[in-house]
Amino acid sequence: MxxxxxxxxxxxxxxxxxxxxxxxxxxxxxxxxxxxxxxxxxxxxxxxxxxxxxxxxxxxxxxxxxxxxxxxxSTGILWADVVQTFFKGALAGYVIGCGAAFLVGVAVDRLPFLRRGLLPVGNFVSALPIIGMAPIMVMWFGFDWHSKAAIVVLMCFFPMLINTVQGLGAA
Structure with a gap:
């Protein structure tokens, strides 16, 4: 041995x-x-x-x-990958998605016609699998960080919108 x-x-x-x-x-x-x-x-x-x-x-x-x-x-290239993936793609998409969803959620809570028109679309889009939406986002925005940020925006926007409307309705 x-x-x-x-x-x-x-x-x-x-x-x-x-x-x-x-x-x-x-x-x-x-x-x-x-x-x-x-x-x-x-x-x-x-x-x-x-x-x-x-x-x-x-x-x-x-x-x-x-x-x-x-x-x-390889720290130089790894840092460039972290900036590209985390800061530009994930974090920017999260901030944009949650911020926009909160603002739209406040508007939906105040305006009943938006609640009837937007919440069913929000429920539908939030139920779509991301594997089906990702190729569409890549075709629209290209292979750079913009498509990754758009996917994160989609993943965050509608759940945040629905929870914001429910939270404001319960308050």
Missing amino acids: NLAVIAALGLWAGAWWLNVRLAARATSGPGRLLPPLLFGATLIALWELLVRGLAVSPVLLPAPSAIAARFAT
């Missing part, structure tokens, strides 16, 4: 023993964080030892150290 595999088995047994002891003693406070932190660190260490010891191809399962090294060298 490989030395790394034997080390992984020993690490697993030792961490199990220590985790059982820590979990029995930790009743409150910061001591409650030690068992889950130890469990997570043990999993990462076992992953590293077994991948190295069993010579698993990095294409199938890279070691955590290789993932961390790649992550550290």
Whole structure:
């Protein structure tokens, strides 16, 4: 048997023993964080030892150290992806969708003809699966962040509208 595999088995047994002891003693406070932190660190260490010891191809399962090294060298492109996906697509769509839905919800609460005309459409659109709406949004807005933001607006707008109208009606 490989030395790394034997080390992984020993690490697993030792961490199990220590985790059982820590979990029995930790009743409150910061001591409650030690068992889950130890469990997570043990999993990462076992992953590293077994991948190295069993010579698993990095294409199938890279070691955590290789993932961390790649992550550290790719921070520039990862940050650009975070800005594109989260800030421009998801967050902008969420703010636009919820803000517009709240304003329209206030108008629907004040004007009964909007309630009769808009709420059935809102219920219908909120029931549509996003997998059916996404290709339409991509065709309309293109492949850039605008289509992603439009999908998030659709996902947020009608549930927020319906809940705003119900909340204002109950108040």
